[in-house]
Amino acid sequence: MTHFQTIPPHEAEGVIKFAAEHEHRALEVRRYGDAASSLVAWRQILRHTALVGQDPARYGGYGYGNVSTRVGPPSAGRGRRSFLVSGTQTSGIVDASLEHFCLVESYDVGRNRVLSRGLVKPSSESLTHAAVYDLGPQIRFVFHAHSSVLWRAARALRLPTTNPQVSYGTPEMAAEVQRLYRSTALAESRLLVMGGHEDGFVAFGRTAEEAGQTLLSALAQAYEIDSRKQHGLETRR
Secondary structure, eight states: OOEEEEEOOOOSTTSOOSEEEEEEOOOOHHHHHHHHHHHHHHHHHHHHTTSSEEOTTSGGGOEEOEEEEEOSOTTOOTTOOOEEEEBTTOTTOSSOOGGGEEEEEEEETTTTEEEEEESSOBOTTHHHHHHHHTTOTTOOEEEEEEOHHHHHHTTTTTOOBOOTTSOTTSHHHHHHHHHHHHHSTHHHHOEEEOTTSTTEEEEEESSHHHHHHHHHHHHHHHHHHHHHHHTTOOOOO
């Protein structure tokens, strides 16, 4: 038995900020199993590097980070680029599976709404994921991660950064993503800093490997910068 639930927007950190019409119904393994397996594999890597997870000592104990992939046809227009995304507050789950993902079928960035289905509700960052997919049909994967080390190195790495006054999971954040894509080298870097979301980053790519390696490469560079500072060495950038 399935049922629909309208989820109103909230303002607290770590929870959904958009309105969602959500159908509580299991996703078909035959249709979405392979896509979920790809996301689970990279989610494990991001968990091992602490880019995704849950820690009582960080962010008020809320889970952080999420992953998604487009599952609709490349020809789908903006607002209809359906994607599979990890469910809200599932980042602390060690062994994720399809049941921990949600299908965002359509969305309206301007009206702050998504239409979704699955056994879990969509990630609080789903509207940001949607905004990235709206940048172009070539983008097939979006990874949202958190790292204090990378956050500290963001300026040295010259990473595109959203306005610090703009909160995550909002139409304003979606607009910031689009602004950066038009006005900076974001299309090349495939990585942005969420200025108003502590330690938050978004990476994207044509493949899971491209999105994941973008994050890992930046993290490695951030650790190098951090190490040089600890040893009193000049950062070479």
